[in-house]
Amino acid sequence: MSSQRLMALGLRFYVVVFFAYLFLPLIVMAAATFNDSRFPTVTPWDGTTLKWFGELAADGAMWQALTNSAIVATGVLLLAVPIGIATALFLNTVQSRAKPFLYALILSPLLTPGVIIGISTLIFWRQWGVGGGIFLTVVGQATFIAAYVMLMVTARLQRFDRTMERAALDLGASQWQMFRRILLPYLRPAILSAAVIAFLQSFENYNTSLFVVGYDTTLTVYIASKVRTGLTPAVNALGLILILVTVLLAAAYEFKRRREAARLVKGV
Numbered sequence: 001m002s003s004q005r006l007m008a009l010g011l012r013f014y015v016v017v018f019f020a021y022l023f024l025p026l027i028v029m030a031a032a033t034f035n036d037s038r039f040p041t042v043t044p045w046d047g048t049t050l051k052w053f054g055e056l057a058a059d060g061a062m063w064q065a066l067t068n069s070a071i072v073a074t075g076v077l078l079l080a081v082p083i084g085i086a087t088a089l090f091l092n093t094v095q096s097r098a099k100p101f102l103y104a105l106i107l108s109p110l111l112t113p114g115v116i117i118g119i120s121t122l123i124f125w126r127q128w129g130v131g132g133g134i135f136l137t138v139v140g141q142a143t144f145i146a147a148y149v150m151l152m153v154t155a156r157l158q159r160f161d162r163t164m165e166r167a168a169l170d171l172g173a174s175q176w177q178m179f180r181r182i183l184l185p186y187l188r189p190a191i192l193s194a195a196v197i198a199f200l201q202s203f204e205n206y207n208t209s210l211f212v213v214g215y216d217t218t219l220t221v222y223i224a225s226k227v228r229t230g231l232t233p234a235v236n237a238l239g240l241i242l243i244l245v246t247v248l249l250a251a252a253y254e255f256k257r258r259r260e261a262a263r264l265v266k267g268v
Helices: 003-032 051-058 060-093 099-111 114-126 134-157 162-170 175-203 207-212 219-229 234-267
Strands: none
Touching: 003 234, 051 234, 060 099, 060 134, 060 175, 060 219, 060 234, 099 134, 114 134, 114 207, 134 175, 134 207, 162 175, 207 219
16 A cells, blocks of 8 residues: 555544544534433433423523523624724734734733633722623623634735735825725625634633623523533533524525625626
């Protein structure tokens, strides 16, 4: 057997193991949704049932927690994305020796444990009479999620041809017109990707939310509390629904992308 064929077989084996490691837990979780056992497990199999979807529909506290998580994630998206874009644009214009220090300073929230961010946010805002809740959760999460947005926009900015910017200004365009008609369309893919990342990072956050959420429980905090009091496969049913929604959205996006690519090919 040649070395190239051996390498190809090794690569295929790695891909199979990687996807098995990635998707096998999700498959087991989905299968546990249909097990009649009152514990989220597939062994032993006590019979096939759909009752956990009914339990999920009747769990008002879980739906309220899901709604809170969606509200918080939307608020974080609206706050973190503009801050991240503005920070990336600012760093792109800095030419002094302080740029590496500013870059490290802005990234420092990513290296700070979420517990520290949550506690410090709660202590600071309590000095101003603001207690835990959805507002404080949005503020606490945005402090480090904005750094993710900044990184993605900065990566896109590094490939931007600055001569287009100077040409627009030389032709009489204002700074706002140049940003709106040249720079913003160029950054749009990175901004959309950063918005999705910001939403998902907020939706799944637990460490920071635990300290600042107050009585407005988010989904991750609610599920963690249910682990201590008794978790049922209703949580698996919710996870299965979220997975299906994610797959459908990804498929819709890919279908739209291919249609647009086909239109461009026909136009050419």
